[in-house]
Amino acid sequence: MGGRRVSTRLDGLGRESSWEGINAVVAGMGVSGFAAADSLNHLGASVTALDEADDEARGEKATLLEILGATIRLGAGSTAVLPENVDVLVTSPGWRPDAPLLAQAAARGIPIWGEVELAWRLRDLHRPAPWLAITGTNGKTTTVQMLEQMLLAGGLRTVAAGNVGLPIVEAVMTEDENGASPYDVLAVELSSFQLHYTSSMRARSAAVLNVAADHLDWYSTAGGDPMDAYTADKGRIYAGVETACVYNLADPVTEQLVRDADVAEGARAIGFTLGMPGVGMLGVVEDVLADRAFVEDRRNAAAELCTIADLATPAPHFVQNALAAAALARSFGVEPVAIRDALRGFVPGDHRIAEVAVLDGVTWVDDSKATNPPAALASLQAYDPVVWIAGGLAKGSRFEDLVERVRDRLRAVVLIGADAEVIGEALARHAPDVPVFRLPPGETSPMDSVVAQAAAFARPGDTVLLAPGCASMDMFTNYGARGDAFAAAVRRRRGTQE
Known part of the structure; x- marks a missing residue:
């Protein structure tokens, strides 16, 4: 986290302070980096923002900040050397601790904050909007969006912020006509990267949805077990939780993180389960999502939140997300009827178990957001039988456990991308009877070939599922572009059949 060389100058600073005389460096000029640089500049700090990228969007932001008095350096080599006389470095999510800029700051004893840490320090202390915070390897965005809708249905002013939606600094700096926060509460999604550079945040309530191997290449630079470091960062979300x-x-692992957390007196541990909920838990009774944690007589009664049929999909991981969001909303006093109404109207975001079409009795589903094996496993467990489209950049992940657990569901597998053989080896070892097609390199219309081969494997009643279990950047700009290419290829196939 870096040293505390100028802690006496920084610790008392907030939104109502003058930051004049504070030299702040912002690493990265993406969405959160720009929000941090803009806010610090507004508060009176001397701001220098650095980014190796120099695209049109960053150039426009740089021009605006330079007009306001900030110093901006963009392009190759811009982040190689940390300026002199720096009081604090604010890093964008994803910057590894061994990045030259961050490593130099740590060596010089300069505090390193993430945007989330900065945002917490800039809250309106007279009327702060409490944070309901969510992290986890998978399901964060869906869950925080569900939570946002539940809070709104409960009549609360809120917004989803952090790793999705509004940058968290922008959320806390926004003021209404009276100069106060326009929000009663914030639904905050936090990644492990954001939590890594956060130390003082204290959420009203917090959830860790799950913890599975991911981003271990990022954590391998710190020494020690990267999985332990990744898990510890997830657990930081529970620090100081009040409710x-x-x-x-x-x-x-998530329960152990709660046991290990240093929380405020009176904070409760609230579990969620797909089974029958015990006292102090949320779970499923037959087809009903039920709350036995936030009712008056929780030993003998439960509150009905909604039914499985009320949800957009009965996929187990989607139900878990709904339960986690409901637990956070209920911890803030949202009534069951508001939770029901929110879940009835909730539609998952793009590329998250999104049905694209039904052709000849085969359902085509885009879950391109499943970018690691645990996410792909959760998606695969919702369908049977399934033709699985998988592959991309594995980021060091292994697929043996996944294949062992879903092999009986697999009609066939279509493999794509740079690390297709990582999955292919797991299939050969643990599901040798499952037919496998490998997309040849150099295909000019790769998704058309993938869809054609998947259609050849599929039978009426099957699901063709794009749940790659890998990142997309070997073939596509991002997971959204991959999902769009899949959906477009399916639509083209439908057009040829009409």
Whole structure:
């Protein structure tokens, strides 16, 4: 986290302070980096923002900040050397601790904050909007969007912020006509990268949805077990929680993180489960999502939140997301009827178990957001039988456990991308009877070939599922572009059949 050379100058600073005389460096000029640089500049700090990228969007932001008095350096080599006389470095999410800029700051004892840490220090202390915070390897965005809708349905002024939606600094700096926060509460999604550079945040309630191997290449630079470091960063979300630490009964790691957390007196551990909920938990009774944690007589009664049929999909991981969001909303006093109404109207975001079409009795589903094996596993467990489209950049992940657990569901597998053989080896070892097609390199219309081969494997009643279990950047700009290419290829196939 870096040293505390100028802690006496920084610790008392907030939104109502003058930051004049504070030299701040912002690493990265993406969405959160720009929000941090803009806010610090507004508060009176001397701001220098650095980014190796120099695209049109960053150039426009740089021009605006330079007009306001900031110093901007863009392009190759811009982040190689940390300026002199720096009081604090604010890093964008994803910057590894061994990046030259951050490594130099740590060596010089300069505090390193993430945008989330800065945002927490800039809250309106007279009327702060409490944070309901969510992290996890998978499901964060869906869950925080569900939570946002529940809070709105409960009549609360809120917005989803952080790793999705509004940059968290922008959310806390926004003021209404009276100069106060326009929000009663914030629904905050936090990645492990954001949590890594956060130390003082204290959420009202927080949830860790799950913890599975991901981003271990990022954590391998710190020494020690990268999985331990990744898990520890997820657990930081529980530090100082005031009301509820929400955890997943199906993932013992999340419960242990609650046990290890230093929370405020009176904070409760609230579990969620796809099974029958115990006292102090949320779960499923037959087809009903039920709350036995936030009712008056929780030993003998439960509040009905909604039914499985009310949800956009009965996929197990989607139900878990709904339960976690409901636990956080209930911890803030949202009534069951508001939770029901929110879930009835909730539609998952693009590329998240999104049905594209039904052709000849075969359902085509885009879950391109499943960018690691645990996410792909959760998606695969919702369908049977399935033709699985998988592959891309594995980021060091292995697929043996996934294949062992879903092999009986697999009609066939279509493999794409740079690390297709990583999945192919797991299939050969643990599901040798499952037919596998590998997309040849150099295909001019790769998704058309993938869709054609998947259609050849599929039978009426099957699901063709794009749940790659890998990142997309070997073939596509991002997971959204991959999902769009898949959906477009499916639509083209439908057009040829009409």
